Amino acid sequence: MAPNSYARDDYNALGDDEFRILVRRFLSENHPPELRSPPKRLHRHEAHPWYMAMSAAGWLAPAWPRQYGGMGLDPSKQLIYVEEFENFGAARVPDHGFMLLGPLLINYGSEEQKNLFLPKIISGEHIWCQGYSEPNAGSDLASLRTEAVLDGDEWVVNGQKTWTTLAGDADWIFCLVRTDKAAKKQEGISFLLIPMNSPGVTVKPIVNLNLEDEFSEVFFDNVRVPKDNIVGLINQGWTMAKRLLGFERIFLGSPRQAANALSKLYGLAVHYGVEKQETFLDRYTGFRLELEDHQCLFSRIADTLRQGRPLGPEVSFLKLHQTGLFQRISEYAVELAGQDAGYLDPIDSNRNLNVAGGFMNSRAATIYGGTTQVQKNILAQSLMGLPAK
Ligand SMILES: Cc1cc2nc3c(=O)[nH]c(=O)nc-3n(C[C@H](O)[C@H](O)[C@H](O)COP(=O)(O)OP(=O)(O)OC[C@H]3O[C@@H](n4cnc5c(N)ncnc54)[C@H](O)[C@@H]3O)c2cc1C
Incomplete structure (x- = not known):
């Protein structure tokens, strides 16, 4: 079937069930079967067919407005989209462009930047990576030291980023750079777009667990970069960095990872024939109830967004709770799998039984996008009124 048979003038006008069925049909007819539930984060060349299938159907950017090539989904439809993708085991593609940079450019970019970059993200021509963290600036991001100095019409960039996901696959990197060393640390930062093929850029891969x-x-x-590659105002990058972290925390706080881990946990119990045992059911039901709670909270926050009201620190709670639940489910899967959990490869080559991979992914989820301790600090200070350290 031609991919454009999934396009609708207004997805939000569809009933929830009707939209859910459309998403399921889209996935079953377009997702490459060999990429389903991948045991690791896919590289660009591996994910390319799936990226292009979503791009061709106009299904790559659910949250972007229609005018920029997105689906224009309201938050409740986005939730359905995410749930169905997770339940299906859809592979995650390199998503920094449409998930993080795109919304930022739509809000803060110049018309030239929107015209140049947004279509190329949608078409798959530009893959982006995120250059925030540095060796001594992770949680304390505002301490970053990579600097950009203006020289005529160009910025000259020197420094180092680290933990840059899929950097070797990317065409461009969006970076936080220091553009005023004399200003207070949050005030001298700018948001700069850098082509990865610029002379002077070197990528050194890090092997993970x-x-x-x-x-x-x-x-x-x-590294020399045109002056106009700054997004927003010079030295105002921190405001945008925080906004972008907000988008990221909503994404990371959606129930997708915990829901996926829970359905795999059940599959694991079936594999070992313990799915009807009381001990299993007790733990499983507890997780299910927690997930239901989380889904309610996520829907409430999605509703706040839909009504155009600003989000508060509860976004941190979403991320904290979702990743914690994901971790607890993954830990129980390790307990259930016993010695099989020691294999890095999926059990019996069944990708849905990738216990060690799930466990390690769940550890990382409490670090990226702001660690658990950082989210707790935010909640302690902003909701409970406790003093900052
Ligand atoms: C899988 C993965 C992918 C990533 N991808 C990217 C990417 O694409 N781009 C990018 O820029 N970064 C990326 N990161 C980096 C990530 O954002 C950082 O790891 C994270 O912000 C934490 O910073 P850090 O590693 O420097 O740890 P640190 O900030 O040094 O923290 C070390 C420990 O101290 C705790 N801690 C720190 N400060 C406080 C405090 N004030 N109060 C209490 N506890 C504190 C932390 O919670 C943590 O447990 C990625 C990380 C992971 C794991």
């Missing part, structure tokens, strides 16, 4: 080179160090040695 899964023995995969998912992220890298990125070095900048006198």
